[in-house]
Amino acid sequence: MALLLKDGLPVEDPWISLDDAVEAIPDGPVIVSLDRWRRDRAVLVARNSPVGVRLKSSQRTGEIAPDLDRVALVALEFPKFRDGRAFSTARELRERYGYTGEIRAVGHTLPDQYQFLIRTGFSTVAVPDGANLATWQHALTEIGVAYQAGVAGDTPLSLLRRKVHLAAAPHPQGD
Amino acid sequence: MTHLSSAGAAGIYHYDETDRRFLADRVEQFRRQVARRLSGALTEDEFKPIRLMNGLYLQLHAYMLRIAVPYGVLSSDQMRGLAAIGRRYDRGYGHFTTRQNLQFNWIKLVDVPQILADLAAIDMHAIQTSGNCIRNVTTDQFAGAVADEIVDPRVYAEILRQWSTLHPEFSFLPRKFKIAITGSDHDRAAIAIHDIGIRARRGAGGAVGFEILVGGGLGRSPFLGRRLADWVPEPDLLAYLEAILRIYNQYGRRDNIYKARIKILVHEVGVDRLREQIAAEFERIRGPHYRLDAGIVDAIRSHFAPPPFATLPAVSTALDQARREDPAFARWARSNLTPHQQPGYAAVTLSLKPTGGIPGDATSDQMEAVAALADRYSFGEIRVSHEQNLVLAHVRQDDLPALWRDLGPHGLDTANAGLVGDIISCPGLDYCALANARSIPLAQEISRRFADLDRQHRIGELKIKMSGCINACGHHHVGHIGILGVDKHGVETYQITIGGDATETAALGQVVGPAVGYDRVTDVVESLIALYLERRTDGERFIDTVARIGVGPFKEKVYGAAA
Numbered sequence A: 001m002a003l004l005l006k007d008g009l010p011v012e013d014p015w016i017s018l019d020d021a022v023e024a025i026p027d028g029p030v031i032v033s034l035d036r037w038r039r040d041r042a043v044l045v046a047r048n049s050p051v052g053v054r055l056k057s058s059q060r061t062g063e064i065a066p067d068l069d070r071v072a073l074v075a076l077e078f079p080k081f082r083d084g085r086a087f088s089t090a091r092e093l094r095e096r097y098g099y100t101g102e103i104r105a106v107g108h109t110l111p112d113q114y115q116f117l118i119r120t121g122f123s124t125v126a127v128p129d130g131a132n133l134a135t136w137q138h139a140l141t142e143i144g145v146a147y148q149a150g151v152a153g154d155t156p157l158s159l160l161r162r163k164v165h166l167a168a169a170p171h172p173q174g175d
Numbered sequence B: 001m002t003h004l005s006s007a008g009a010a011g012i013y014h015y016d017e018t019d020r021r022f023l024a025d026r027v028e029q030f031r032r033q034v035a036r037r038l039s040g041a042l043t044e045d046e047f048k049p050i051r052l053m054n055g056l057y058l059q060l061h062a063y064m065l066r067i068a069v070p071y072g073v074l075s076s077d078q079m080r081g082l083a084a085i086g087r088r089y090d091r092g093y094g095h096f097t098t099r100q101n102l103q104f105n106w107i108k109l110v111d112v113p114q115i116l117a118d119l120a121a122i123d124m125h126a127i128q129t130s131g132n133c134i135r136n137v138t139t140d141q142f143a144g145a146v147a148d149e150i151v152d153p154r155v156y157a158e159i160l161r162q163w164s165t166l167h168p169e170f171s172f173l174p175r176k177f178k179i180a181i182t183g184s185d186h187d188r189a190a191i192a193i194h195d196i197g198i199r200a201r202r203g204a205g206g207a208v209g210f211e212i213l214v215g216g217g218l219g220r221s222p223f224l225g226r227r228l229a230d231w232v233p234e235p236d237l238l239a240y241l242e243a244i245l246r247i248y249n250q251y252g253r254r255d256n257i258y259k260a261r262i263k264i265l266v267h268e269v270g271v272d273r274l275r276e277q278i279a280a281e282f283e284r285i286r287g288p289h290y291r292l293d294a295g296i297v298d299a300i301r302s303h304f305a306p307p308p309f310a311t312l313p314a315v316s317t318a319l320d321q322a323r324r325e326d327p328a329f330a331r332w333a334r335s336n337l338t339p340h341q342q343p344g345y346a347a348v349t350l351s352l353k354p355t356g357g358i359p360g361d362a363t364s365d366q367m368e369a370v371a372a373l374a375d376r377y378s379f380g381e382i383r384v385s386h387e388q389n390l391v392l393a394h395v396r397q398d399d400l401p402a403l404w405r406d407l408g409p410h411g412l413d414t415a416n417a418g419l420v421g422d423i424i425s426c427p428g429l430d431y432c433a434l435a436n437a438r439s440i441p442l443a444q445e446i447s448r449r450f451a452d453l454d455r456q457h458r459i460g461e462l463k464i465k466m467s468g469c470i471n472a473c474g475h476h477h478v479g480h481i482g483i484l485g486v487d488k489h490g491v492e493t494y495q496i497t498i499g500g501d502a503t504e505t506a507a508l509g510q511v512v513g514p515a516v517g518y519d520r521v522t523d524v525v526e527s528l529i530a531l532y533l534e535r536r537t538d539g540e541r542f543i544d545t546v547a548r549i550g551v552g553p554f555k556e557k558v559y560g561a562a563a
Helices: A034-046 A065-070 A085-095 A111-119 A133-139 A158-168 B017-039 B044-052 B076-089 B109-121 B153-164 B234-251 B262-269 B271-285 B294-304 B317-325 B327-336 B364-377 B397-410 B440-449 B453-459 B518-535 B542-549 B552-559
Strands: A003-006 A009-011 A030-033 A051-055 A073-078 A102-107 A124-127 B056-058 B063-067 B073-075 B093-096 B102-107 B179-182 B196-202 B208-214 B226-233 B337-339 B345-350 B361-363 B381-384 B390-396 B464-467 B481-488 B491-498
Touching: A030 A034, A034 A051, A034 A065, A051 A102, A073 A085, A085 A102, A085 A111, A085 B234, A111 A133, B017 B044, B017 B109, B044 B056, B063 B109, B073 B076, B076 B093, B076 B102, B076 B109, B076 B364, B076 B381, B093 B364, B102 B109, B153 B179, B153 B196, B153 B234, B153 B294, B208 B234, B226 B234, B226 B271, B234 B262, B234 B271, B234 B294, B262 B271, B317 B327, B317 B397, B327 B337, B327 B345, B327 B397, B327 B453, B345 B397, B361 B364, B364 B381, B364 B390, B364 B397, B390 B397, B440 B464, B440 B518, B453 B518, B481 B518, B491 B518, B491 B542, B518 B542, B518 B552, B542 B552
Parallel strands: A030 A051, A051 A073, A073 A102, A102 A124, B179 B196, B464 B481
Antiparallel strands: A003 A009, A003 A124, B056 B063, B063 B102, B073 B381, B093 B102, B093 B361, B196 B208, B208 B226, B337 B345, B345 B390, B381 B390, B481 B491
């Protein structure tokens, strides 16, 4: 089973990811595909447990947008780490739709992408079996400077803005 | 450090502590990534995009490291640092590219973390010179100097450099993404052949805004950029680009590497529909979060303040006298000087295309010589042009005869900028794993055939561009004469086009006739030029004649009446 990371630390995963082929819906929080959500929405909503929806990298935010207030988690799939569509999907969920639930990266991701995931609005990452936890944790600290606006608490155009203060300050002697 | 009166005073973006901390972080990160690759924690498949995003390619014989020269601007100290790297880790030379970058072709993987550390010491890196991300932003090699400039594009190129550096959303795009910006009506940055081409303009009251082209690109499906917007106001520049990139990241094709560039999305969706989608996204995200404030622009602009020019007469008597007295100098001055904004100054092209040389190659000795000359004559600043030459952008006209004499011993005084010998060429089969045919030896042969510089001057402006495969790194589609190497049943064969143009009148060249063998290419080039000389009218350049009389007469000249 994949290890779940939040803020670089492993956390318990209360969610069960349901395969479309499994008819029975267990108790407790479940993550279903977008197809399953559409098919079984009434049943899923009627239960008294949170529901999460899993989007393929080709599925856009518009397809889940009307339902976001009933969805406690959106899982975005990375079929390959090179497929970067979910970075835009996550960001849209946050910035365009104001989604505040959990956004989870599932599939093939690399530690080297961890900061990008956080900065585009992901909250958790399901990392592959056998992943080196220390590498993932370290990845979060590797680059301490961001040059552009992101989702996770970055001030708008933060680094560019810094230049204004620098330009306003007197030049150090011997420059 | 020796303090020279004018050195280091040119407008160059100077790193601050935060920029340096970023670079140090990045070097350390890559050191760990290499260690993970060597330990097997990263597969080659996983390591590949990581090394590519640090400019590291695996070529035919060795690793190639492509170093970013942001919008082609270097300080003399940076040039000296590059020379030292070339000497220590390569074979004492480097290759300047059509993306205004520098490539070292003989690099060992184990050396790369240290090379990146050496680069960081001169505020340089190899970030995003490769990979499916936003690449080094390129611009006019005469930016901030040339007389016909309307807006200094370096200011916006630097803003885009910062904005695109490790962009969290756009580092795993469907394919590479190239942006070029010009600030003149005359486009020396080839914006029409970039994924996004930007023309900075001025509107009412002098306000800066941008015309945006999208979907230009060469390769196996060449397209010229289509106009996406006539006027994007300065504060909206980043929001508009974010909108374009977001649409591309989501809708660009990922099923086929050859159809993944944004030009294919533009072609398949249609520019009008794409414009609507981008406009809708732009309207959604427009606002304080992505707004480019005037204060930020001013702060960046302060880095590019004009150097301390002397007040000089517009006409230099020393220059005029040298022109009259020395025909060789006069010839060089005719082809290698560009009019400057500042009276009494000129921008100078140092040709990296000596007769029989390898286009764009410079030895470490030459790099050091250029650095010293930049300190002496041009405020310690150097440019790399997309035509693979170097530029000293701010030279006193009075100093030109002395500069020219100083260039000679280093083989940097070839009087052929913009002429037949000023060939753009990719590395071709001699280095590149993708190439189907040789390009460097052919460029050398053509250059030798036209070794007579007076003959080159009589022929006038003529841009030969050559690629060793369909990926078109040598921009052959937009060459006045374009040469494309293909592999035809194991034989190197060359397809020749004429009438291509990379400027504001951008056009794709038309095929002259059936492809020819390696041994015939130089003869064909000579025949094309001969016909042009027979048919040209006064003041007509090669491409003007092609436009006026069409391809037919050229085809007949090369292949005979029966063709």
